[in-house]
Amino acid sequence: MLGEGPSSQCSYTYGDSGYWDARYLEEGLSSIDWYQRYSALRPFLREFLPLSSRVLMAGCGNALMSEDMVKDGYVDIVNIDISSVVIEIMRRKCAHIPQLEYMQMDVRDMSFFQDESFHCVIDKGTLDSLMCGTNAPLSAFQMLEEVSRILKPGGTYMLITYGDPSVRVPHLNKTGCKWKIMLYVIPRPGYQAGDGSSSSKSIMEPVPLTDKGLLPTDFILEDPDSHYIYICKKMNELLEDDRVVVDANIV
Numbered sequence: 001m002l003g004e005g006p007s008s009q010c011s012y013t014y015g016d017s018g019y020w021d022a023r024y025l026e027e028g029l030s031s032i033d034w035y036q037r038y039s040a041l042r043p044f045l046r047e048f049l050p051l052s053s054r055v056l057m058a059g060c061g062n063a064l065m066s067e068d069m070v071k072d073g074y075v076d077i078v079n080i081d082i083s084s085v086v087i088e089i090m091r092r093k094c095a096h097i098p099q100l101e102y103m104q105m106d107v108r109d110m111s112f113f114q115d116e117s118f119h120c121v122i123d124k125g126t127l128d129s130l131m132c133g134t135n136a137p138l139s140a141f142q143m144l145e146e147v148s149r150i151l152k153p154g155g156t157y158m159l160i161t162y163g164d165p166s167v168r169v170p171h172l173n174k175t176g177c178k179w180k181i182m183l184y185v186i187p188r189p190g191y192q193a194g195d196g197s198s199s200s201k202s203i204m205e206p207v208p209l210t211d212k213g214l215l216p217t218d219f220i221l222e223d224p225d226s227h228y229i230y231i232c233k234k235m236n237e238l239l240e241d242d243r244v245v246v247d248a249n250i251v
């Protein structure tokens with residue numbers, strides 16, 4: 001499963017819609033939240049996304065994330081996935097929740113949506129899936145171009161991934177959009193250090209990036225299978241010269 005460990009993170013099948021359809025048929029009505037549950041991510045959402053935001057959940061799967069967000073007060077979440085199987089399951093399951101909409105769609109072609117129509121796009125494991133498929137760089141480029149197109153100026157792309165900055169920032173750099181990026185690192189659920197303690201760092205402390213968008217050389221990753229949370233703000237292109245603006249924490 002993605003996120004369980006470096007050797008098992010990437011399977012070519014993750015980029016294939018047939019794989020996901022078969023998997024969701026088998027899973028039926030069960031729910032799986034990849035990487036992290038809403039409870040762990042809540043501090044980031046509540047810090048960066050107002051409750052009134054129009055949110056796109058890109059590659060929603062059968063995760064409980066969107067339902068948990070509604071319970072917490074979010075009011076407008078459009079959920080898309082390439083798997084028609086999971087969309088049909090989720091549409092029926094959540095028919096009584098007016099704040100949630102489900103649509104079958106490929107994140108590489110979201111032409112159904114108008115430009116600048118969302119305040120936020122949340123991606124938990126979907127860019128990672130594309131990165132596992134064939135033509136991964138092209139797929140990533142197409143997805144990120146679409147994400148930047150549908151985001152309002154100042155809108156947020158929240159990317160939750162196992163990919164460290166050396167393998168994710170270059171893809172963000174390739175889009176025609178300028179991003180202001182803040183990075184957070186969060187241990188996998190249940191992580192305990194060798195001595196049995198949990199992480200000593202606050203997860204809400206942003207990790208400074210170098211001016212090349214990399215982790216500082218002296219950065220110590222407590223849990224080697226940590227997840228990375230990129231808060232990418234779409235900048236006004238007329239105001240900024242640099243393609244990727246690494247927040248105030250440049251080292």
Ligand SMILES: C[S@@+](CC[C@H](N)C(=O)[O-])C[C@H]1O[C@@H](n2cnc3c(N)ncnc32)[C@H](O)[C@@H]1O
Pocket residue numbers: 002014015016020032033034035058059060061062063065080081082083086105106107108123124125126129130
């Ligand atoms: C790793 S799962 C993550 C699911 C969910 N976001 C979560 O956190 O549990 C990746 C999801 O992306 C979907 N997906 C893969 N390629 C996609 C594409 N091109 N467009 C839309 N969804 C896609 C898969 O069907 C799957 O539901």
